[in-house]
Structures are given as structure tokens and as C-alpha cells.
């Protein structure tokens with residue numbers, strides 16, 4: 001079947017047809033080529049890059065410039081996936097017009113198709129303003145890592161009946177404000193199921209059980225590259241850290257032992273040119 005670029009409209013149709021949506025993060029050109037080649041629908045250039053690429057403890061210090069730099073690299077590698085740029089902390093919370101300008105930069109300079117921002121009802125006016133500017137917005141509720149200090153850590157949200165009800169209301173408010181999809185992070189399965197059932201737009205779960213309309217995972221987690229923080233909801237589809245360290249060690253050993261570079265890795269020179277060169281020394 002001919003592969004087409006994934007759009008907000010095709011994602012909406014997937015929900016109507018009850019066809020699961022796949023989403024992964026990617027942060028650079030090569031990563032985007034690989035994720036796109038696997039037929040993944042949506043690539044999120046997540047601010048999780050602060051942790052898995054930049055080595056920070058949280059996503060809070062990540063800047064607009066850092067996000068745009070990685071978005072551009074991913075955009076060069078992805079042909080079909082819908083690209084979502086993750087708005088970093090304080091690029092949209094202070095006021096709606098600053099949020100619109102920063103969201104616009106993601107499309108103009110980051111070359112992505114839409115933006116994602118964290119928060120529920122308190123973000124409704126901001127979402128409306130960005131959508132009114134013609135920029136599609138993906139919401140993100142539940143565990144919102146940019147509010148990790150307020151939440152008291154990376155912990156499951158919506159565990160009490162009252163907290164679960166607030167999440168449903170947040171999701172409905174974001175849909176009403178114009179979001180085209182919503183990420184549900186670290187919420188109990190039954191809560192994610194209730195939200196997914198009530199919304200017309202797709203829900204994308206991470207640690208939210210099987211009833212969401214789609215699933216998202218972090219690139220480094222899927223490949224088993226990053227062993228610093230391993231949430232229980234992650235499934236590793238490969239354990240590449242070991243083989244990569246082995247390859248680097250073999251390279252180091254070859255260089256130290258004089259086995260690399262060998263003759264086939266070295267550019268030759270014609271005998272005449274070599275003789276002339278040696279004479280010139």
C-alpha cells in the first residue's frame with residue numbers, strides 16, 4: 001500500500017476506525033530515519049531529550065533553542081511520520097501570546113507539524129490561542145514532567161476517585177479547546193479507558209494501559225540504551241547498551257593493538273606520486 005504522510009486528519013480517522021496509533025520519540029536525523037522506516041505514525045521530539053540526550057535530571061532546564069535544533073534534525077530524517085515538537089518549560093505558561101509565538105517557531109524553524117504542551121484546564125486559553133493561529137496542539141495530562149516539583153516526583157496521577165475525575169474534566173476541556181490528541185502519562189488503566197471512551201480525539205498513552213487510542217514510548221527506553229531511569233511501564237524491545245559498549249571496546253582494543261586501521265581502511269598512493277612526494281621532503 002502506498003505510504004502517505006500522517007496528518008491530524010488521518011490520526012482522527014484512525015480513532016474512528018479503532019486502529020491503534022503508534023508514536024515514538026526521536027531526537028536526531030539518524031533516529032528519525034530509523035523510526036520512520038519502522039512505519040511509526042507520530043514522532044515526538046520530546047523535551048525528554050533533556051534527560052536522555054543532555055544528561056539532565058529533569059526536563060525543566062530545556063530551552064526553545066535546544067528543542068528547535070533537535071526538531072530540525074528530526075525533520076530532515078522523517079518523510080511520513082507526523083512530527084510533534086514538545087514545547088519546553090516556560091515557553092507557553094507565562095502568557096498566551098508568547099505561547100503562540102513560540103509554537104509558531106516550532107513550525108517555522110523546527111519544521112514540525114504540530115506542538116505538544118503539558119497541563120489541563122489551566123491551559124485552555126493558551127490552547128485556543130495557538131489553535132486559532134493555525135497550529136495543531138497535542139495536550140499532555142497525568143504525570144506532566146515539567147511540573148515534577150509540584151507533583152512531588154515522577155509519580156502516578158489520578159489514583160483517587162477525585163483526582164481521576166479531575167483528569168477526565170481536564171481531557172474534556174482540552175478537547176473542547178481544540179487539541180487534536182492528548183497524551184495520558186502514568187495514569188491508572190481504568191481512568192485512561194474512561195477518558196478514551198469519552199473523547200472524540202485520540203488519546204496516546206504512556207504508562208496508561210491498553211485502552212488508549214495509541215501508545216508512545218521514549219526511543220532510548222525501547223532500545224534499552226538508557227539504564228539510569230527505568231519506569232515499570234516501559235517495555236524494552238532490544239538491549240542495545242551491551243552490544244554498543246562491546247563494539248566500542250573492540251574498536252579501542254584494535255587501535256591499541258595496531259589492528260585498525262588495516263590496509264583496506266587506508267588510502268593508497270600511486271608509486272610515481274609517492275616517489276615524487278618523498279623526494280619533495
Ligand code: KIV
Nearest residue numbers: 025046047048183216
Ligand atoms: O518528552 C517526552 O518524551 C514526552 C513523552 C514521554 C510523552 O513527553
